[in-house]
Amino acid sequence: MSRLSRSRGPRTRAGRSSPGGWPPPAWEQRFRAPELEVPEWAPDAPDRACVVATVDGRPQVHSWEASTGRLVAATDRAAGTTDATIDPAGRWLWWFDDTDGDEWGTWRRQPFGSPPGQLTETPIPLPPGYQAGLHLSRDGTGVVGRTDPDAGTTIHQVFLDTFSATSAPVLLYAGDHDAEAAALSDDGNLLVVGHAEGGDPRHPALRVLSADTAATVAELDDGPGRGLWALDFPPLPGDSRLLVLHERTGTPRAAVWDVLSGAWRELALDVDGEVADATWFPSGDAVLLAVDHRARTRLHRHDLRTGRSTLVGPADGTVDGATARPDGEVWYSWSSAAEPPSVRTTRTGAVLLAPVGPRPRPSVGVRDVDVPGPGGDVHALLRLPSTGAAPYPVVVDVHGGPADHRTDSFSPTLAAWVDxxxxxxxxxxxxxxxxxxxxxxxxxxxxxxxxxxxxxxxxDRLVAEGTLDPRRSVLTGASWGGYLTLLGVGTQPGRWALGLADVPVADYVAAYEDELATLQAVDRALLGGSPQEVPEAYAAASPITYVDAVRAPVLLLAGLNDPRCPLRQVQRYESALRERGGVVELYQYGGGHGSHVTAERVAQMRVQLDFVKRHLSP
Known part of the structure; x- marks a missing residue:
């Protein structure tokens, strides 16, 4: 689970840099270019799909008909709407309604093709909470997971009428640990719960329940240090085969587990890399695998009849989302560091669905860098500007997560620094x-x-070879990357000229006290316990411990409604650094763990560019 945070206080910078003239510069055009995700189509009405696409600089849920290309906006929320699905019959669009990005909310639904605010319902009579999965089956069974700081994680079953009426929710699962409704069989009879009852949410286990009785049907737990993730059942009535990601070999792989018979089948791959995701082809005789290798994600079709895998789609760049269609066609989103994203089809390789508006400007490609490190060889990606000469000033971009990685994919933020x-x-x-x-x-x-x-x-390697300027090295990142940025300027003060920390963990103990319970469990797994149990571990890992050593000017960015890296702990770090005479500025904005609003993203980029211009030596 990635992390981010925002903040408020009397010393907030408002980011009043001049927006410039018209047309806007290339970097701003990239942010403002419309975006869309891979359509999610309805199993029983494959011409109908749910699509998240930007409208006036905000992501909103849309109805889309593949045959006509008709795209109709369904939501118009100020902070945008990103979590959505479509029911199997294609009659309803479902979307999660939170408040200003705080992730606390309720599922709504409205008829396919309806405009914003028309016939919107709240069909599941449960209190608001943090979402922990929503699944809809062909027979009208719905399963919804929700997490509440006081009640833990609960998973309920409801029966959804074709039109509007629903049954009273039936409790299927409850626990005070991290858990989610991970998968539901096509007929609605089998529910898979991913859980961390063993105390380690980084390596969860699986439990299969009867959706009718809540009785346990099967359990799967690979033990300490080995996680299991349920992906999906085939879209076939009565099929009890479950796609699972596992870590038994030290490299994440996919397998098919029949939860009723116990049969287990590995999906053997003859390519390097780890399986990051998988989904069924509707026929149930093949699986589409997304494989990560050296910062690229590629698609492979694994035929269950022959046991062979074949490449699907591009061999370069990165695929970010894909779905297999009834005729074997695959819709996917692809980009590279140089080329902006597009949603394409394997039938022709052409663009399937294009957003309305200008395409973003291309950027530069990446160079792979491999360097021996203290724990083994380290792989990195390097973008070089088309102007200037080495040694270049450098932005060292730190990804979030921590269980994530940077890929050869398009980024308006990184392209702006190159520009x-x-x-x-x-x-x-x-x-x-x-x-x-x-x-x-x-x-x-x-x-x-x-x-x-x-x-x-x-x-060090790139400085030694003359590519990077050590005097003009900026450390920056968001979420876990923001955390490492603050820890870096405190523990490596001679290395970094500036630190730009977006929604960071800044004071680990205060963050633990205020964050989501699911993230508290992640922290206990990473650090060996709670702050009360291992205070020395939290002190050693916390950026605020090293605030006396910070010499670089620091920019903090924080959201007012962030439940992951909450506001108070960012304020504490900002006050501590300021009291010690450090140069620190705090930018705050309305939103949660980041913003989906284009105007806000552009404003934040301007704030960062302005900060670097004012504080980095020429």
Whole structure:
């Protein structure tokens, strides 16, 4: 689970940099270009789909007909709407309604093709909460998971009428630990719960329940240090085969588990990399696999009859979302560092669905960098500007997560830095996904230090070869990347000229006290316990511990409604650094763990560019 945070206070900078003239510069055009996600189509009405696409700079839910290309906006929420689905019959669009990005809310639905505010319903009579899964079956069974700080995680079943009436929710599962409604069989009879009852949400286990009686049908737990994730059942009535991601070999792979018979079938791959996601072809005789390898994600079709896998779609760049259609066609979203994203079809390779508006400007490609590090070889991506000469000023871009990684994909933020003459270095340090479970889990017990040591190793190599300027090296990141940015300017004060920390963990103990219960469980897994149990571990990992050593000017960005990296702990860090004479500025905005609003994203980019211009030596 990734992390971000926002803040408020009397010393907030409002980001009043001049927006410039018209047309806007290329970097701003990239942010303002319309975006859309891969359509999610209805199994019983495959011409109908739910699409999230931007409207006036905000993501909104749309109805889309593939045959006609008709796209109709269904929502018009100020903070945007990103979580949505369509029912199997294609009659209803479902979307999650929270408040200003705080992730606390309720599921709504409205008829397919209806405009914003028309015939919207709240069909599940449960109190608001943090969402923990929604699944809809062909027979009208709905399963909804929700998390409440006081009640823990609950999963209920409801029967949804074709029109509007629903039954009273029936409790199927409850626990005070991290859990989710992970998958529901096509006929609505089998529910899979992903849970961390063993105390480690980074390595969850699976439980299969009868959706009629809540009785346990099957259990699957691979033990400490090995996680299991349920993906989906085939869209076939009575089919009890479940797609599962597992870590038994040290490299995440996919398998098919028949939850009733217990049969287990590995989906063997003859390509390098780890399986990041998988979905069924509607026929049930093949699986579409997304495979991560060296910061690229590619698609493979695995035929269950022959056991063979074949590449689907592009061999370069990164696929970000894909779905398999009844005729074997695949819809997917693809981009690279140089080329903006597009939603395409494997039938022709052409664009399937294009947003209304200008395409964003291309950027530069990436160079792969491999450097020996203290824990093994470190892989990184380097973007170089088309102007200027080495050694370049550099923005060292730190990804969030920590269980995530940077890919060869398009980023308006990173392209903006390149446009302004900066090299951009993205390091997939220990803790990153895509390089095996040992690499991902190597930070447990050494949180923060391992990641920064890997970043330093790559930075040192590129400085030594004359590519990067050590005097003009800016450390920046959001969420976990913001955390590592603050930890870096405190523990490596001679290395970084500036720190730009977006929604960071700044005071680990205060963050733990205020954050989501699910994130508290993640922190306990990473650090070996709670702040009360292992106070020395939290002190060693917390950026505020090293505030006396910070020499670089620091920019903090924080949202007012962030439940993941809450406001108070960012304010505490800002006050502590200011009291010690440090140069620190705090930018706050309405929103949660980041903003989906284009105007706000542009404003934040301007704030960062302005901060660097004022504080970085020429």
């Amino acid at each position: 302004h003459g900066f090299a951009v270095l993205s390091v997939n340090f220990r803790g990153s996904t895509g390089y095996g479970t040992r690499w991902r889990d190597a930070i447990e017990g050494d949180v923060g230090r391992a990641e920064l040591a890997d970043i330093a190793a790559v930075h």
